[in-house]
Amino acid sequence: MTAMLRTRGLGKRYRRRWALSDCTLEVPAGRVVGLVGPNGAGKSTLLGLAAGMSAPTAGEIEVCGGRPGSGPAQLAKVGFVAQDTPTYPGLTVAEHLRLGARLNPRWDAGLARERVERLGLDPAQRAGRLSGGQRAQLALTLGLAKRPEVLLLDEPIAALDPLARRGFLQDLMEAVAEHGVGVVLSSHLITDVERVCDHLVVLVASRVVLAGDIEDLLATHHLLTGPRRDPATLPADQHVVTASHTDRQTTLLVRTASPILDPAWTVRGVGLEDLVLAYLDAPAAAPSRPALEVLR
């Protein structure tokens, strides 16, 4: 099956500064990807490249087997809701839906109508007069009704109130279940990512520091607690992500595909939030060295 997103050595530079560097990813079809990272990490840059809104400075990118921005067939495959939820201020809600129907070969008019009704958006209201959250809902409706193969959502839910957020994530999961649409969702809300995503990409300072199916990532990361010990003495296949020490005790977050056999360690699993936070905290370090040493 064609990957929904494949990048190789992908990079984007604005003047002298790399917004995204050396990004290599392979996301299988139909995944719901959580794209997380601090402000300025490169999330919007990656989504913009995938949508064909900008061209790479280095490397390659394919979305559903095609080059972003390569023509109408590719545009029809990809739905993109940018961070500023672009709508036309002078057009009404109903006019947006008519425009969507004209521009998109797979337009789902029923879904669009039903969603607008359910959200209580007035079809006669101009988009410029909607609240920020309502505008985001309109943009998301256009994205869903387009029936793309992949939906790229740049922090779509930041403007929504908690109830609207939950409703939107539900709509998204229905679209995934019914139509197998792939999703890349950038978000600062790990709980939302945890609720809907099955694949994770963590970007820090323009680089991918962690990527994979969430189930695999959780199964291969372990928190080890035991008598104080130099992380450099661990077996070579145990990559130390973070390390913290007290006088007597060492706590390590370790990534390994092998079982931890050393009886000196108490081994615990790690939740998604702690996993993401550990990688956000850890500067990209040489693989065999602890990325973060905290001395207490």
Ligand SMILES: Nc1ncnc2c1ncn2[C@@H]1O[C@H](COP(=O)(O)OP(=O)(O)OP(=O)(O)O)[C@@H](O)[C@H]1O
């Ligand atoms: N059009 C542009 N011109 C110049 N620099 C840019 C441009 N777009 C992004 N950048 C820079 O690229 C880097 C990555 O920005 P990007 O918007 O991709 O980050 P982000 O992870 O989406 O951040 P946020 O969470 O704040 O939305 C930042 O340093 C930003 O200043």
